[in-house]
Amino acid sequence: MHLTQLSLLNFKNYVEANLNFRPGVTVFAGDNGAGKTNLLDAIHYLSLCKSYFNPIDSQQVLQGTDFFMVNGVFLKEDQKDSVSCAVKRNQKKQFKRNKKEYQRLADHIGLFPLVMLSPYDINIIMEGSEERRKFIDNVISQTDHQYLDELITYNKTLLNRNLLLKGIAETGKYDPALLEVFDEQLVASGKIIFRKRKVFMEAFTDIFNQHYQYLSEDAERVELVYESQLLQEDFAAMLKKSTERDRVLERTSVGIHKDDLQFSIHQMPMKKFGSQGQQKSFLVALKLAQYSFLYQQKGFKPLLLLDDIFDKLDEKRIHKLMQMVSDNHFGQVFITDTNAERMQQIFDRIGVEVTIFNVHKGQVNGPHQR
Template identity: 35%
Template sequence: MHIDKIKINNFKNYISTEVKFSNKINFLFGKNGAGKTNLLDAIHYLSYGKSAINNFDSDNILIKKTFFKIEGDYSNNLSYKCTFEQPNIKKIYENNDKYSKVKDHIGKIPLVFVNPYDINLIRNYSSERRRFFDQLFSQIDKNYLDSLLTYNRLIKQRNTYLKSLSTIESIDINHLKVYDEKLIKLNYYIHNFRKEKVKKFGKKFISVSSELNKSKDNFSILYSSNFNEDMSHQVFEKYLEKDFYTKKTNIGIHNDDYLFNMNNKLIKRIGSQGQQKTFIISLKLSEFYLLKEKLLISPIILLDDIFHKLDDRKINVLVNYLLKEEFSQIFISDSIEDRLNEIKKIIKKIKIINIDKGKTYEE
C-alpha cells in the first residue's frame, strides 16, 4: 500500500498544496517549523480520521479559516477524503462515498507513524500505552474494536451512576448488577485478547529491537492487569465501597498497563534518551509487522525527526534496516542538510521534497 498523491487545503500551515510521492522512500527536508510534521500528520489523518498530534480537529484548521480538506489517491485505485468544518462537522469519504461511521474506515489504510511525541508512551501514564495497543488491535480485529467501544460506554455509565450517589446506603445493587454482568464478559474477552496478542507482539519486538539495538541490553514488553480469569461479577461487589468513595470502577481492563522494560527494569527509569528512542522505533516497527501479517497489506511508514537522539552508528543501523524489501512506502523528515547528504549516499533511490513555510518543492 502506498499513497500516490495528496491535496491539502487549510490544514495547519498549508493553504493549498498538492504533492506527488515516490512509492518507496520520500525524504521531507526543511527547517524546523516549515511544515514537515504537518504534511506527515495530513497523511496520518487520511488513515485514521484524526490527527496524531492534536486532540481537537478544530486545532488543525489554518488560522482565520473555518474548514480544512485532505484528499489522497492510493495504490489500491481508491481515493479518500477527510473534511472538517467548524464547529464540529467531520466527514470521511471513500471514492466520494461518505462513511456513516468513522470506525468503518479504520484498517483501510494501515499506517505507522513515529514522531517525537511517542516518547510519552514510555514516560507518561498507562492510558498512553493502552491507547497505542487499542488502536493497533482495533485495526486487526473489528470484534475487539466493537467490544472495547461497548466496554468503555458501560464503564462511563457505571461511573456516572457512582458519582450520582450521595450515600453508600443509597446504592441500588440490582442496578449495578446490570452493568457488572455485561462488564465481566467483556473483561474476559478483552483481557484474553490483549494477553495473547501482546505475547506474540513481544516476540517480534524482541527480534526487531535486538537488530536495531546491537548491544547486550534486552528490551521487553509485559502485560499487566488487575483483572484475571478467575474473577466473576461478584468481584465488583467486593470493591463496591472503594468504588463509591473514589467515584469510579476500580477493577477491570480499563486499568491495564504494558510495562516497557530494559534488562527487566522500567526503561523510563534506567534508559538513556538514545535507548528510549530505539525502544520506541522498535515498538513502531513491530506494529508494522503485525499490521502487515493480519491485514495482508504493507503499511505506510512515517518517520518524523527520527534521527534525533541517535548517534551515527545507530542512524546507520536504522537506515540500512529500512532498506529491507519487506517495507513498502517510507517517509522520513529531517532538518539537517549534512545528514541528508549522508543518507543519499546510502539510499540510492530517494525522492527529496523540500518544504518551506507550508509550501513544497520537489528536487
Template identity: 45%
Template sequence: MEILRRLYLYRIMHGPSSYIVAVEMVQFKNFTQAAFAFSPGINLIVGPNGAGKTNLLDAVHYLSMTKSYFSATDQPLIQYGKEGFRLEGKWYQHEAEHQLVCVVREGTKKEFRVNDIPYPRLAAHIGRFPVVMIAPDDVQMITGGSEERRKWLDMLLSQLSGDYLLHLVAYHKILSQRNQLLRRWVEQPSSHVHDLLDTYDKQWIPHAEAIFQYRQQICAQLIPLTTQFYIHLSGNKEHIQLQYQSQLHEKPFAEWLREQRKLDLQIGRSSVGIHKDDLQFLLNGYPVKIHGSQGQRKSFLLALKFAQHQLIVKQKGIIPVLMLDDIFDRLDPKRIQLLLSLIRLEGFGQVLITDTDPERLTAHLPPSSTSVNWIQLTYPLQGA
C-alpha cells in the same frame, strides 16, 4: 539477521504495498492549499522547523485513521481564521487507486468518502489503509503513565480488528455511565444503586473479557517481535523484556467487580477493569523509563513501532505506510545507521521520513539510492 530475512519474505508473500500516491490539503494547519506526490519507496521530507513537515505526515495519518495523530479534536487543525479544511488523497492498494476525501466544517458532521462512497460510521474506515507513525513525543509511551501505552495498544488492535474497536467503544461508554452513577451516589445515596450497578456490570463484563483476550493474543506476538527488532537496533548489546499487566490475569472480571463494589461506592469511581492495564518495559532487568538512556528509550520505542508494522503485515496482508517524524534526534550515528538499514529493506514498503538536516540523511544513505524521493519544504510556505 533472521528478522531481516523474514521481513523480505513477508514482502514477497503479500505483494505490493499499500501506499499513498498523493495528498492535497486545503486550509489544513499551516497549508492554505498545497499538494504533494510520493513514491512507493522511501520519501525524505526536509526543511526548517515550522515549514510543515509534521503537518504533511499528519494529513496522511488523518486520511488513514479519520483523525489527527497529535490532536484529540479537529478545531486546532483548521487554519486560523477559516471555518474548515479539506484533505484529499490518492491511495494505491490491491492493484487499484482509491480516492479518499475528508471535509471538516465547523458546526457540521465530518464527511469522509472513499471512491465517492460515504461511510455511515467512521470506525468502518479504521484499518482499511493502515499506517504506523513515529513522532518525538511518542517517547512518552516509554517514560509516561499507563494511559499512553494503552492508547498505543488500542490503536494497533483497532487497525487489526473492527470487533475490537466496537468492544472498546462499548466498554468505555459503560465505564463513563457507571462512574456517573457512582459519583451521583456519593452526593445523594440511593437504595437502587446496587440494582443499577448489577445492570451495568452484566453489560460490561463481556466487553472487558473480549478486550483482555485480544490484548493477550497480540502481546504474545508483539513481545518476541519487539525483542528481535531491539536486538538489531542496539547491535545485539542489550537485553529487553516486555510484560502485559492486567488485573484479569489474577481472577475473572466479575469476581473483581463483586469484591471492589464497596470501595467503588466509597470513592465514586470504578477501581478495577481493563482501563487499568499496562505494559512494562525492562532493559537488562530494570525499568527503561528510569534506567534507560535517551538513545535506549528511543530504540525501544522504534522496536515497538516496527513490531506493530510487522504485525499488521502478518494479520492483514497489507504493508502499512511507515512514517517517521524527526526521529534521528538523540540517536548516535551507529543507531541511525542500524535504523536506516532496517527501513531500506523492501519489506517495509513505503516510508515517509522528516528531518531538518538533509546532510544527516545523505550521510547514512548509500550513494546508489536512486529510488529515494526528496520533498523540500521551505518557510514561509509557498501558497500557504
C-alpha cells in the same frame, strides 16, 4: 499499498498543497516549524480519521478560516481508493471513501494501515498507563474490527458506570440493579478485550525482541511485559468485591482500563534506568514491531511515518534503521528531517533512491530525486 496523491486545503499552516508520491522513501526536509510534521499528520488523518497529536479536529483548521480538507489517493495492487476528510467548525466531521460518506468512522480503521513514530511517543515510556494502552489499542484495532467495537462499547459502559457512581455519591440514591447491568456489560466486553490483548502480546513480544536486538546489536537485555488485573482474578468477582470502594472513589477501580505494559532494561524500569538513546531505540523497536505485526495480519505493507526520529540515536543505529526500513520488508516510508543533505548522504551510502521535498513556511517544493 502506497499513497499516490495528497491534497490539503486550510490544514494547519497550509493554505493549499498538492503532492504526488512514488513508492519507496520520501523525505520532507525543512526548518523546525516549517510544516513537515503537518504533512505526516494529514496522511495520518487519511488512514485513522484523526490527528496523531491533537484529538480536537477544529484546532487543525488554518487560523482565519472556518474549514479544512484533506484528500488522498491510495493504490493497493490494482485498486485505487480516494479518501477525503472535511472538517468545518461547529459541524460534524465528514469522512468519505470513493465519495461515499461513512456512517461510522470505525468502519474505515484498518483499510489503510499506518505506523507513525514521532518525538511525542516518548510519552509511551515516560507517562502513565493510558499512553501504553493507546498503543496496544491502535495496533489491534487496525487488524480486528470486533476488538474496536468492543473497546467502544466498554468505554461507553465505563463512562455510564462512573456517572452512576458519582450520582449515588451526590444524591444518596443507590440502585444496585442498574449497577449490576453495567457490571455485566463491562464484563462481557472486558473479557473479549482482555483475551485479544493477551493473544496479541504473546505474538508481539517476540517480534519486538527481534527488532530491538537488531537495532542494539544484542548489546542490551530488554523486556516487555503485559500487566492486567484479569491475569490474577475473574473480572466479575473483582467488580463485585470493589463495589464499596468504587462508591467511595466515585469511579470504577478495576478492569481492563487499568491494563499496562511494563518496559525494562537489564531488569530495571526503562523509564528510570534507560539512557535517552536506549529509550529511543526501545520506541523504534516498538513501532517497527507494530509495522511487522500489521504486515503479517493484513498481508500487505502499511505506511511508515518517521517524524524527526534521529535525535538521541547514534550514527550506527541511524544507519541500521535506515537500512532496515529501505529493504523489501517495508513499503512506502515518509520521513521528516531538518537536513536534506544528511538524508541524501544516508541513502546514498546504503544505495537507495530517495525523493526529497523541501518545506518552507507551509510551502512545499519538489520533488527532488537522488
